[in-house]
Amino acid sequence: MKNKSKRNSIKGIAAELGVSVTTVSFVLNGKAKEKRISEAVTKKILDYIELIGYRPNQLAQSLRTGKSKIIVFMVEDISNHFFSRLARIIEDIAYQKGYKVLFCSNENDDKKSLELIDLFKERQVDGFMIVPSPGIQDKIAALKAEKIPVVLCDRYFPDLDIDHVIIDNEKASYCACEHLIKNNFKNIALITTDVRQTQMLGRLEGYKKAMAAYQLPTNVLILPYKEKTTLQGKESITKFFYENPDLDAAFFTTNYLTKNGLAVIKESFPNALNKMGIVTFDDNELFTIYTPTITAVSQPLEEMAKELMKTMLALLKNPKVAHPPKKIVLKAKLVVRESSKVKE
Amino acid sequence: MKNKSKRNSIKGIAAELGVSVTTVSFVLNGKAKEKRISEAVTKKILDYIELIGYRPNQLAQSLRTGKSKIIVFMVEDISNHFFSRLARIIEDIAYQKGYKVLFCSNENDDKKSLELIDLFKERQVDGFMIVPSPGIQDKIAALKAEKIPVVLCDRYFPDLDIDHVIIDNEKASYCACEHLIKNNFKNIALITTDVRQTQMLGRLEGYKKAMAAYQLPTNVLILPYKEKTTLQGKESITKFFYENPDLDAAFFTTNYLTKNGLAVIKESFPNALNKMGIVTFDDNELFTIYTPTITAVSQPLEEMAKELMKTMLALLKNPKVAHPPKKIVLKAKLVVRESSKVKE
DNA sequence: CTGAAAGCGCTAACAT
């Protein structure tokens, strides 16, 4: 028997078949016709490759061509329902197009983001799809300057001309609030975080504009991002509700806040559950089976993932060429359920 | 100014500094002492590297060393809460140890699994952590034969001597059932899928044994895996409940079944919600705020991830050496909540 | 039509 380990390379194949590596390489890359390799030789090579189940070493290929066929999808937290669902869709599209996706979580932390980006640059990934932490504007600009494909997602930097796909947060928020208002809620709280990135600012703005438009008071609770899952966070919400007994509705700007908020309501204000209007950003299947079912601003995950990949693939095709950045703004959908119904 | 693009390699640095590539390489790899490079030269190189922000090309490094520092974590569906949470923990540990993780979803489909494995082998990943689909036993054996590190997760192949980390499904299931029984439920349904892998078989077996031990009747609904999220799946559950009006409790063997089950109960049997005993496999924060709160078999995610990575790292350290496979069986925890309380 | 050879960036055995 042959030395298997040695045969698994172009060189080995060439030696075995008595042809040159060039010929093998051409055949492998479908350039047989173009380079006018004889039918016979082509077939011989193809058959042999089939026989030994040869697959080219992607590492070597990447080193040579400078393309790794890997793209990075950096999110806040891959275990967050919103991001993991996005990731799943992106995965499918990418694999279809011959790309692998490296997922990673930056926890919305600048240091971690920067480290990760550098790490992946060393690895020569072909592009970055990033849900950016607040302070990495310069790094993103640097990537673009280096002609490395970058697409931002969920939030972006207004000062930067970088491709991005986001939703119209302000409008989505405005609509959600208006919906509550039209259902007779008059004292609506906004529960949000101290994150000062575009997505959250937009949601806050939408709320403020809606309240102003209908001349209603604003009641905003801003929680530190760090408390997103802590007991402390729950306590702050509890306190806020106690101090504002007149509230008749609550709008949560992101899914982890909603979890905490619902927990607080259940624990400390059980009566409120059916009296208060409740709307949340980010949908979840479980909201359809909650009692009451929860009204949610549902982001178009499928569409976002598609646009993201479309934009990325376009950049990948021509990374060196300057192009006007694609700024894609999608619409979210308000899924009306029981929790925001008119109460008597 | 210097030609930046050219300087970003060992060769460039060596040229710039008038030393040899070897010296640079040694310094880079912390072998300065060992190879007795002079302090002065070492410092000069280090400083220069710092200055230009040089980072070695991992691709080239990998090609040379044969190690890519990438491990694969293949799960059923990365958007499934159970798997995405596992992934998040694994990600952290891996990065700490200098590894990146490529996540992918096989949808419990053999064809997809095999394709993915081959894809990643071409990419020379260092190891595989796999939640295997039912029919890839041979492929797993082949990987092991090739001395490629593999660790299975969540389920395994009893005929194969492969490292794995799983939970004691039978016992977890038995305990859950026993808990229901002790709370006076006498007609307990098991709602499961037709997946015939160890994890599901264990859960079924635990149920059967518990029912036998307490001389209670069994009521098993087995749903096709394909219907896991379809309307069809819901209809089957509805039908099952209609045809078995005596049921006083339901045990769902996996999280997507629970979602469907709760939906069905809410839609078609709203009274049952507070009368029936309900227990589910796989915990979810939302279960703590559901009404009633839902009793769940909670898998030790943190511990699973840690053991997985520990096992993988051990293999990685010495891939060529035969070793007795580590078969790690963890215990799940029953988190008792309102849904399984004694009803009157 | 096919082959020889350079080179992607890095490591490490071998030489000095």
Next chain:
DNA sequence: ATGTTAGCGCTTTCAG
């Protein structure tokens, strides 16, 4: 103590 050099496996230019 530092330099020379041979590859890792592949693509591609240039020569026949």
